[in-house]
Every structure is written in C-alpha cells, then in structure tokens.
Amino acid sequence: MNISTHKNELIFGYSSGSLREAKSLFVSMYLYLNSVAAKKASIFDNILAENLIHIDEVAPKKLNYKDCINDDIGEKFSSSTKNNHNPLSNLVGDFKNINWKSVYKGFKEFNIPVNDSDDLKLIKMDPGTSVPLHSHNGKEYILVLDGSFHDEYGEFKKGDLQINDQKIKHHPTASKKEGCICLSITESDVVFFGKFGSALNLFTFIKSFFK
Amino acid sequence: MENEKLVELAKKISNNRDEKAFSEVFDFLAPKINAYYLRNNMSFAQSEELTQEVLSTIWTKANLFNPERSKFITWSFTIARNKKIDLQRKNKNRKAEDEDIRQFLYQSNKTSDYEIQSSIDKIKQELDENQKKLIKMSFFEQKTHKKIAEELEIPLGTVKSRIRSTLTKMQKFLS
Secondary structure, X not given: OOHXXXXXXXXXXXXXXXXXXXXXXXXXXXXXXXXXXXXXXXXXXXXXXXXXXXXXXXXXXXXXXXXXXXXXXXXXXXXXXXXXXXXXXXXXXXXXXXXXXXXXXXXXXXXXXXXXXXXEEEEEEOOOOEOOOEOOOOOEEEEEEEEEEEEOOEEEEOOOEEEEOOOOOEOOEEOOOOOEEEEEEEOXXXXXXXXXXXXXXXXXXXXXXXX | OOHHHHHHHHXXXXXXXXXXXXXXXXXXXXXXXXXXXXXXXXXXXHHHHHHHHHHHHHHHHHHHOOOOOOOHHHHHHHHHHHHHXXXXXXXXXXXXXXXXXXXXXXXXXXXXXXXXXXXXXXXXXXXXXXXXXXXXHHHHOOOOHHHHHHHHOOOHHHHHHHHHHHHHHHHOOOO
C-alpha cells in the first residue's frame, strides 16, 4: 500500500467517524492545514451524507420537534463551534507557552493528554537538529505544523504529512533557518501472542508507567 | 427535500428563530438521523437521545451553516457523525466534566462543495452499485468486514479486496 493510500484511508476514517481520539485530533489538524486533504474529506463527507438521503427512515418514537427547541441543550456546545478555528490551540494553548520536555539537545517533546492507546505528541526541533537513523515498530504519523524538515524521502513543510512504518528507515533534519514543530502519533505498543505473550504484555504494561 | 428548500428553512431558523421552519427540518431529518444511529448499532433510546442533540444543535447553530460551503444534508451529517465520535469517547469511562472533543475537531470547510461537485459526480458515475453498497456498509454504517461478509454471503477476503479496489478507484478522482 503506498503512502497516498494510507493518507486517504486516514481521511476516510475521519469522515466516517471511526477514528479514535488521538487520530481524530491529528486528522483535524491535517485538514485544517492542508487544503488538498480538506477537499478530499469534503468529497467523502458528501458521498457519505448522500446515504442519509436514501436511508430507510425510522421515526423517533418519543421525540418531538419542540423537544429540540431548547437553547439549554444547544447552549453547552455553542461556545465551542468557531469556524476557522485551529483545532489544537484550544487543547494546548499558544505554542510559545508550552512546557516542553527536552529529550536531547535541540529536540523537545510535549505529550498531549488523550484517552487513547495511541500517543499524541508535539515535537520541536531546533534549527538544523538531526534525529539519528531509525525505523519504527508501529506506524508513525508526522504532520508539520511549523517550519520544515527533510530526510531521505524529501522535504516536508507546513501541512505535509509523513507516514512511517517498519520498512522505513530515515534520518530527519530540521530546517537550518526556522527549525520545525510537528504533531506526531505513534501507534500503540505491539500486543504479544503465544506462549510467552502474557509475560511480554505484562512487561509492556509495566513499562508504560515509566514513559 | 431539495437543498434549496433546506437552505431557505435554515435561513428562517437562523434569522427569525422560525419554529415552523424548524419543524419542517425536523420532520425531514429526524427519521434519517435516527435511522443512521440505529444502523450504527445504537439502542433506540440512545439513538433518540443523539437525534435530539443533533436537531438541537441545528436549532442553535443554524447561523453557522454556510450554504456557499456545503449542502445542508452534508452539514447535518457531519454534526451527527461528530456526536457519534464523542459518544464513543464518553463510553470509555470519560468523566462528564471532561472536555467535549467536538470543539477540537475540524469544523470549517474551506472548499466550496460546488467546486468539488464534479469529483463527487465522477466518483458516483464510476462506482457500480455493489461498490457503493460496500462504501455505505463499511464507512456509513461502520460494519466490520466480517459482518459485511456474513450479510453479503461472500468470503471475508473478497470483502477486503473489494473495499480496497473501490477505494483505489475513488482515489483517482480525489486529486
């Protein structure tokens, strides 16, 4: 499966509402920054919404239109729906005020609290910082929020998405001029099966407390 | 009901808080939204509760609907879908006071639907009835591949490969 298929599946998943919390937020940000991706999501939303037109209707039994004219019910959502709103800024505030945790020189992280087994975090690389050659156990999704980086696969700028899996080895370097801020998802730890599976899973479980 | 008519009703709701107009939207949409949730495996009580929330949101937020950017049915669908995402999240022992994920979800549709209408038309032309059915079952009704295989009485592997080839076909018209 090529990268564009992966990207489209992410967008389709978002449109259908099947993604969990971390990926929903991640794709929200992707659509916010990338107009091509937003267009695809819109096409898919339209196609799915058409199913609503032709659906076999089932009338609600107890519900009446007057039950919905209740500004209190709508009220609690009303402050939240601002158009053209950066989906992340409500969650983490201004990037300038983020309490970054230094991982090594020039490379900082901030974990975004989500109720999900996927890790969602912000990564900040100072200008010119490199990450040593590595590959990934699970899948990793990287969205550039600001600045840019380059690696063996090209240059990635604001709004670009990179998806890495086990087969990919890369050596990313942040732009010398402006550095790079990215949003990343690393998929949950592998669950082990078989004879020693439960012991390995227990180990992963304990390890998760020390993350 | 045609999009034009729905747009007109939405304007009346937003500008005049017109209850009569809202009742028409309700009669049109509530049985569809309710059916959508039921098809997504919700209980009748849960489905009705969410349908009420969707229609309440339409009543309070009709001013945010922009006919230049989207069809009314698409806008309503995305509200219904986002409520479903939020419910799935609440089901995982979220506390009531936890923040509502919907405020972090992407809301605004920068591209106009009319601009992309040709892509949609092409995709609809290209896909045959079986492929449309698979997209509907998998993405609209969120059925697992296994469930689809059982319902259509075809092997699981066939379901997977057909969905894959349908998506590949669609991708041609996405860029």
